[in-house]
Amino acid sequence: MPIIKVENLVKRYGNLAAVDGISFEVKEGTIFGFLGPNGAGKTTTINVLCTLISATSGKAFINDHDCLKEPSAVRKSIGIVFQDSTLDKDLTAYENLVFHAYLYGVKKSEIKGRVHDALNFVELYDRRDDLVKKYSGGMKRRLEVARGLIHRPRVLFLDEPTLGLDPQSRANLWGVITEMPKKHNVTIFMTTHYMEEAEVCDKIAIIDNGKIIAEGSPDELKKIIGGDVISLKTRDNKWSQQEIKKLFDIDAENKEGELYLTSNRGDACIPELIRGLGDKVLSVKLQRPTINDVFLKLTGKAIREEDASGMSNIKEEVRAYRRRH
Amino acid sequence: MEFNAIYVLVAREFKKFVRERSRLVSALARPLIWLFLVGAGMSRLVSPAGGMSYTQFIFPGILGMTILFSSIFSSISIIWDKEFGFFKEILAAPVSRLSIVIGKGLSGTVVSTIQAAIVLLLFPVLGLKLGLLQIIAVLIIAIAVSFCISTFGILLATFYESYESFSVIMNFIVMPMFFLSGAMYPVKLLPKPLAVATKLNPLTYGVDAFKNVIFPVEEGPMSADFSLATDMTVILFLSFAFVVIAARLFERKK
Numbered sequence: 100m101p102i103i104k105v106e107n108l109v110k111r112y113g114n115l116a117a118v119d120g121i122s123f124e125v126k127e128g129t130i131f132g133f134l135g136p137n138g139a140g141k142t143t144t145i146n147v148l149c150t151l152i153s154a155t156s157g158k159a160f161i162n163d164h165d166c167l168k169e170p171s172a173v174r175k176s177i178g179i180v181f182q183d184s185t186l187d188k189d190l191t192a193y194e195n196l197v198f199h200a201y202l203y204g205v206k207k208s209e210i211k212g213r214v215h216d217a218l219n220f221v222e223l224y225d226r227r228d229d230l231v232k233k234y235s236g237g238m239k240r241r242l243e244v245a246r247g248l249i250h251r252p253r254v255l256f257l258d259e260p261t262l263g264l265d266p267q268s269r270a271n272l273w274g275v276i277t278e279m280p281k282k283h284n285v286t287i288f289m290t291t292h293y294m295e296e297a298e299v300c301d302k303i304a305i306i307d308n309g310k311i312i313a314e315g316s317p318d319e320l321k322k323i324i325g326g327d328v329i330s331l332k333t334r335d336n337k338w339s340q341q342e343i344k345k346l347f348d349i350d351a352e353n354k355e356g357e358l359y360l361t362s363n364r365g366d367a368c369i370p371e372l373i374r375g376l377g378d379k380v381l382s383v384k385l386q387r388p389t390i391n392d393v394f395l396k397l398t399g400k401a402i403r404e405e406d407a408s409g410m411s412n413i414k415e416e417v418r419a420y421r422r423r424h
Numbered sequence: 425m426e427f428n429a430i431y432v433l434v435a436r437e438f439k440k441f442v443r444e445r446s447r448l449v450s451a452l453a454r455p456l457i458w459l460f461l462v463g464a465g466m467s468r469l470v471s472p473a474g475g476m477s478y479t480q481f482i483f484p485g486i487l488g489m490t491i492l493f494s495s496i497f498s499s500i501s502i503i504w505d506k507e508f509g510f511f512k513e514i515l516a517a518p519v520s521r522l523s524i525v526i527g528k529g530l531s532g533t534v535v536s537t538i539q540a541a542i543v544l545l546l547f548p549v550l551g552l553k554l555g556l557l558q559i560i561a562v563l564i565i566a567i568a569v570s571f572c573i574s575t576f577g578i579l580l581a582t583f584y585e586s587y588e589s590f591s592v593i594m595n596f597i598v599m600p601m602f603f604l605s606g607a608m609y610p611v612k613l614l615p616k617p618l619a620v621a622t623k624l625n626p627l628t629y630g631v632d633a634f635k636n637v638i639f640p641v642e643e644g645p646m647s648a649d650f651s652l653a654t655d656m657t658v659i660l661f662l663s664f665a666f667v668v669i670a671a672r673l674f675e676r677k678k
């Protein structure tokens with residue numbers, strides 16, 4: 100039984116289909132990554148799943164509750180970290196979490212313990228009495244993650260949790276996120292545009308223009324590229340090509356003096372290559388395809404890093420600025 | 425209704441109110457300025473009627489003004505919360521819209537009633553004589569009026585998304601509400617169109633209720649305009665209506 104189930108979901112704004120008939124399932128206890136460029140419809144999908152906006156058509160269930168008909172039951176099953184910060188900056192970290200606990204009807208006798216645990220989990224316990232105003236961007240994000248866990252949700256939504264953070268804060272937060280499914284028994288639904296983050300997800304859906312264009316585990320998606328690329332230098336390319344053909348039944352391409360071959364299991368391939376070609380091999384290089392390669396191949400554009408020149412860059416700056424203030 | 429949520433909304437407002445001393449100081453400076461600068465000056469122009477000075481006459485209006493400003497201020501902090509994102513945290517919670525409106529309404533009620541009570545302490549300075557029962561009655565009315573104006577403020581806040589609208593609300597809604605409430609001049613002396621506007625103003629009935637309790641005189645140009653029963657009925661009815669409408673307007677966006 101999947102914890103999230105979406106069938107043919109559509110959300111229109113006038114003529115624009117922000118979400119255009121998407122379907123997917125998320126298995127309990129996994130990290131599900133939702134990848135896509137600006138305006139792809141990621142936040143809109145989250146808003147529908149979190150019962151903040153209605154859908155135009157289609158179905159969505161979380162923890163067996165209908166997102167379109169049972170908002171209250173769905174809300175109790177989920178925690179949300181929105182794309183833009185939703186902390187009260189004039190309250191302390193501790194007060195923000197206590198507020199949340201009351202809001203979600205956590206039993207009074209349990210509030211203190213849960214708030215302490217959550218603060219410890221994200222390593223903010225020592226700073227609990229500081230006003231959130233005085234927090235750094237990374238601390239705020241971690242606090243929001245902690246807050247999302249206070250009422251013990253079954254699913255935690257994270258909309259671009261690491262956007263606008265410096266590399267160290269990102270790594271720190273990412274450590275927290277990957278620990279969560281086991282430690283807190285929660286399923287993670289997250290959007291991101293950092294490729295190395297997508298790699299850690301158990302499953303990824305790539306969305307573009309409101310449609311899911313590919314779905315699967317990171318390894319499955321990379322097979323779209325045709326597997327890993329191995330490049331090797333040899334003493335005798337012609338002889339090596341023939342030998343490779345005999346060994347793997349693959350045609351190795353000769354480009355500028357180097358041999359290239361693709362393989363689904365590049366890592367397992369290398370020892371065999373060396374065994375087969377013996378001391379004719381001078382060097383071997385294994386190149387793993389990235390999710391970005393997949394995205395590039397499917398849509399003809401990079402997710403964000405390369406197109407970050409114009410508007411999207413500014414948007415990020417503004418967001419990062421807002422987050423800091 | 426989620427009482428936990430209502431409680432924590434009020435607790436948050438109270439905590440901020442206590443923390444921001446400057447807000448309390450400036451909130452209390454306004455009534456003092458009106459009473460002792462405007463009121464004292466006007467007293468020279470307006471001759472007392474029915475044995476009441478002008479400063480005494482505006483005292484109920486100043487109580488109303490204190491409530492008006494602090495209630496509206498408290499409620500339209502929702503616009504700030506929208507702007508800075510915090511309101512999303514509230515809207516995404518498994519809490520009915522009715523509880524949110526009541527919680528925010530009571531938040532405004534608590535801080536406004538406290539301020540009105542502080543202003544009320546000035547009555548001996550103005551030469552007014554109030555018994556214990558009158559004081560209790562004023563406080564009860566203050567609670568009702570604060571709730572009514574706070575819920576009206578919530579209704580306003582549903583129409584605005586950014587805090588640039590703050591000065592619009594202050595200049596075009598709050599100030600006219602103050603001047604057209606019978607606070608500064610008796611409603612019965614106003615020309616017809618203004619009198620009609622006054623009767624549509626919720627604050628009028630609050631100020632009038634205070635007049636009913638505080639003024640010793642029952643007749644004359646400066647006495648109350650409606651009966652206390654009328655005032656309270658209107659205030660309670662409007663509170664109910666504001667709560668219901670505001671809760672409706674907070675329902676899920678399309």
Ligand SMILES: Nc1ncnc2c1ncn2[C@@H]1O[C@H](COP(=O)(O)OP(=O)(O)OP(=O)(O)O)[C@@H](O)[C@H]1O
Nearest residue numbers: 112115117135136137138139140141142143144182
């Ligand atoms: N309230 C709205 N009214 C009209 N159009 C909207 C609204 N919200 C979103 N859209 C449009 O829907 C599309 C999808 O937006 P969405 O915010 O879901 O994108 P996203 O994938 O989250 O992008 P980003 O990476 O920039 O956060 C965009 O074209 C956007 O302009």
Ligand SMILES: [Mg+2]
Nearest residue numbers: 141142143182
């Ligand atoms: Mg988004």
